[in-house]
Amino acid sequence: MFTFNRMPEQIPAAAADALASVQTSTLGHLRDHGFVRGLTPNIRPVAFVGTAVTVRLPHLDSTALHVAADYVRPGDVLVVEQSGDDRSSFGGMVAFTAKTRGAVGVVLSGATNDYEEVRDLGLPVYSKAVSALTTRILGIEGAVNVSVTVGGAVIEPGDAVFADGDGIAVIKPHEIEGIVEILRKKEQAEPALKEQVAAGAKLSEWSGASKHFDASQLPQAVAAV
Numbered sequence: 415m416f417t418f419n420r421m422p423e424q425i426p427a428a429a430a431d432a433l434a435s436v437q438t439s440t441l442g443h444l445r446d447h448g449f450v451r452g453l454t455p456n457i458r459p460v461a462f463v464g465t466a467v468t469v470r471l472p473h474l475d476s477t478a479l480h481v482a483a484d485y486v487r488p489g490d491v492l493v494v495e496q497s498g499d500d501r502s503s504f505g506g507m508v509a510f511t512a513k514t515r516g517a518v519g520v521v522l523s524g525a526t527n528d529y530e531e532v533r534d535l536g537l538p539v540y541s542k543a544v545s546a547l548t549t550r551i552l553g554i555e556g557a558v559n560v561s562v563t564v565g566g567a568v569i570e571p572g573d574a575v576f577a578d579g580d581g582i583a584v585i586k587p588h589e590i591e592g593i594v595e596i597l598r599k600k601e602q603a604e605p606a607l608k609e610q611v612a613a614g615a616k617l618s619e620w621s622g623a624s625k626h627f628d629a630s631q632l633p634q635a636v637a638a639v
């Protein structure tokens with residue numbers, strides 16, 4: 415059976431731009447859920463923020479992905495769960511279609527093919543691998559805009575997919591504003607901290623790591639004796 419739920423409401427461009435101005439790993443210092451793990455990007459530098467359009471494929475049948483690609487809108491991110499299969503569902507034709515319709519990025523639990531073609535198209539694709547063995551159009555089943563799990567994270571259609579060179583975080587649209595404010599504050603504190611470290615301040619005192627060491631065992635304490 416095929417399911418095609420309606421396309422999700424899109425994240426406003428201003429919210430996507432704000433999220434793109436901070437880093438995923440700054441969030442990774444603060445939060446333990448919502449990170450898609452174990453995937454690598456086809457190009458670097460890589461950074462995109464967009465609205466999740468989700469696709470669930472039953473292992474080797476990529477029928478639902480080919481249909482979903484036709485409905486991608488500017489600002490969407492295609493998120494594909496391949497039910498554990500590691501074939502490539504995503505090559506040059508699917509990439510061209512998605513990119514031409516306005517996809518800003520792709521997140522695949524499986525693999526990609528037509529590697530150079532997709533790279534040269536400039537479409538960022540996070541995937542598990544590159545594979546010559548591809549999926550098939552079998553018409554068995556599949557679902558578009560349902561909850562999927564990719565890289566250990568549950569992704570709902572309409573979630574914000576926040577990706578950069580450090581990885582992928584998935585957050586709810588209503589969280590964007592608060593998260594951006596917190597991450598920006600944390601990132602803006604770093605240049606001054608670096609100046610202090612350059613002038614001799616200790617990273618371990620700033621982070622609190624030094625509290626966990628007996629001062630008498632530290633090298634400078636020995637040197638001072």
Ligand SMILES: O=C([O-])CC(=O)C(=O)O
Binds near residue numbers: 505507509
């Ligand atoms: O057809 C597929 O599913 C994968 C592929 O090679 C392409 O998109 O060009």
Ligand SMILES: [Mg+2]
Binds near residue numbers: 505506507528
């Ligand atoms: Mg191809």
